[in-house]
Amino acid sequence: MTRTDRNDVPRPDAQLHFGVFFQGVNHWTIWTEPGSGSQIAPESYRAVAQTAERGLFDAFFLGEGLRLREINGKVHDLDVAGRPDAITQLSALAAVTTRIGLVSTSNVTYNEPADLARRFGGLDLLSRGRAGWNVVTTDNAWTGENFRRGGYLDHADRYRRAEQVLGAARAIWDSWADDAAARSTDAAAWAREGSIAPVTYRGDLVDIEVTGSLPRSRQGHPVIFQAGDSSEGRDFAARNADVIFSAHGYEFDDALAFAEDIRRRLAVAGRPADALRILPGSSIIVGDTESEAEEKARWVREQQITPGTALAQATLLWNVDLSGYDPDGPLPDVEPQEQDNSGAFGAARRPDSRATVAQWRDAAAAHGWSLRQTVIELGQRARSHVGTPAGLAEKFARFVREGAIDGFNLSPYLVPDGLDDVVDSLIPALQERGLYRTEYTGTTLREHLQLPPARAGLGVPPAAQFDREASPVAQK
Numbered sequence: 001m002t003r004t005d006r007n008d009v010p011r012p013d014a015q016l017h018f019g020v021f022f023q024g025v026n027h028w029t030i031w032t033e034p035g036s037g038s039q040i041a042p043e044s045y046r047a048v049a050q051t052a053e054r055g056l057f058d059a060f061f062l063g064e065g066l067r068l069r070e071i072n073g074k075v076h077d078l079d080v081a082g083r084p085d086a087i088t089q090l091s092a093l094a095a096v097t098t099r100i101g102l103v104s105t106s107n108v109t110y111n112e113p114a115d116l117a118r119r120f121g122g123l124d125l126l127s128r129g130r131a132g133w134n135v136v137t138t139d140n141a142w143t144g145e146n147f148r149r150g151g152y153l154d155h156a157d158r159y160r161r162a163e164q165v166l167g168a169a170r171a172i173w174d175s176w177a178d179d180a181a182a183r184s185t186d187a188a189a190w191a192r193e194g195s196i197a198p199v200t201y202r203g204d205l206v207d208i209e210v211t212g213s214l215p216r217s218r219q220g221h222p223v224i225f226q227a228g229d230s231s232e233g234r235d236f237a238a239r240n241a242d243v244i245f246s247a248h249g250y251e252f253d254d255a256l257a258f259a260e261d262i263r264r265r266l267a268v269a270g271r272p273a274d275a276l277r278i279l280p281g282s283s284i285i286v287g288d289t290e291s292e293a294e295e296k297a298r299w300v301r302e303q304q305i306t307p308g309t310a311l312a313q314a315t316l317l318w319n320v321d322l323s324g325y326d327p328d329g330p331l332p333d334v335e336p337q338e339q340d341n342s343g344a345f346g347a348a349r350r351p352d353s354r355a356t357v358a359q360w361r362d363a364a365a366a367h368g369w370s371l372r373q374t375v376i377e378l379g380q381r382a383r384s385h386v387g388t389p390a391g392l393a394e395k396f397a398r399f400v401r402e403g404a405i406d407g408f409n410l411s412p413y414l415v416p417d418g419l420d421d422v423v424d425s426l427i428p429a430l431q432e433r434g435l436y437r438t439e440y441t442g443t444t445l446r447e448h449l450q451l452p453p454a455r456a457g458l459g460v461p462p463a464a465q466f467d468r469e470a471s472p473v474a475q476k
Contacts, residue, residue, distance in 0.1 A: 009401045016400050016435050017407030017449060019059040019103070019279055020052045020419060024083060027312075028283070028382045030303045030413055031080055037416045039080040042092065047416035049093050052100055055423035056437050058448040059101030059132060060093065061225075061409060062086040066107060067143050087119050094127040101445030103132035103225060108161060110138065110147050113168035113201075114210045120222045121173055121214040129218030129444035134225040135241070137162050157205065159228075159236045164206035166224065166240055171199045173221035173454075175212040219444035220454025238265035241276060242451050245409055249280025250383040255404035277406040277449050283384045283413055286421040290388060297386045300413050301376055310372040313379045317353050317360075327372040331357075331364050382411065389429035397435055 180195035248258035287293030412418025430436035
């Protein structure tokens with residue numbers, strides 16, 4: 001039952017936060033639509049970021065993949081490829097935006113903390129305090145083949161290394177005093193003596209000695225995002241992150257259960273219950289009427305599942321080459337083979353393909369569906385909220401004010417125009433109900449997310465040594 005009495009709502013004044021996810025490899029973005037723009041042209045990135053900024057979004061987010069997805073050794077040719085390095089792209093966007101946050105995924109398994117600290121610190125300075133880092137890990141040898149070390153990390157060590165990499169990066173960001181650089185040409189030296197400290201960080205997976213080369217930004221250092229949904233991932237976020245992405249933002253009870261679990265983990269980590277913003281991934285489809293919105297959602301789904309995509313999803317499920325089958329014909333009559341968990345398609349494969357295939361066959365027989373129609377109805381799908389501006393605003397009011405979410409990280413189904421309905425129709429409805437800001441009130445990403453300034457030493461694990469001794473000479 002929805003609580004309607006303002007006094008019964010835990011967060012009566014809470015407002016919704018929006019980020020936009022400009023996806024990398026995926027089949028959710030409808031690149032085959034004639035009205036779709038280029039997925040790799042700079043103007044597309046710029047248009048989406050500027051539309052989001054016009055809509056007062058908190059952040060523009062880019063994913064980053066270290067290897068193209070493959071199926072049985074073949075590159076999945078339905079994916080978009082050819083996109084530039086995320087931090088490079090975000091640095092370009094910093095010049096054509098003024099307020100929106102700029103967030104990049106970077107992998108801590110195959111990158112080093114001193115390099116990551118410098119790259120993200122540089123983006124934070126260029127954007128005047130708008131940078132964010134989505135910390136991700138990898139344990140599969142398939143991705144590791146890109147690197148000399150290969151798939152060298154055990155699954156259990158992924159988050160231990162992540163914590164040490166992040167702790168080392170934070171130590172580097174915090175190694176400059178806020179007043180290190182001279183504020184006047186009358187100063188005796190460019191940097192005050194002892195204001196830039198060398199960092200020694202000792203851990204079993206990270207062991208470095210470095211002197212940071214960049215000052216702290218307006219927000220202290222980049223906002224830390226995390227998206228792991230395992231128990232280990234949630235614990236890591238509770239100890240270290242400022243924002244957690246999730247897949248729990250569609251059904252209210254599921255979203256609330258996730259949020260309450262995160263708050264319990266925050267308490268164990270000794271952090272306040274409101275220290276972490278929860279932004280589930282979603283798409284939003286808006287119509288002037290409920291029937292129009294449902295019709296548009298149906299069209300989106302049919303465009304996302306092309307004949308080739310239907311065969312690709314079925315191939316993943318069967319683990320058999322189905323390229324010779326007609327996607328508009330019946331389901332394959334072969335039996336599925338045992339799955340592996342290589343992550344070759346960018347995610348773990350289905351754990352019980354035989355049961356799923358049996359379910360698909362029963363549903364297809366009952367409804368007379370072709371293979372493609374079955375994938376449209378039952379296959380992997382993006383989570384979408386569908387409705388009118390007023391209806392969605394009321395729905396989201398319950399989610400955010402009863403503490404189930406803090407907002408959404410939206411994936412538009414079209415580039416670059418997929419955010420227009422949200423910005424032009426939904427956001428005014430949210431603003432009318434006091435659910436959304438009417439202007440930016442800060443300049444940094446931390447301020448947009450209503451997070452406190454970064455504190456020196458946050459997130460350094462006890463198992464590692466962080467030595468911040470004053471430099472004996474001025475750093476010049």
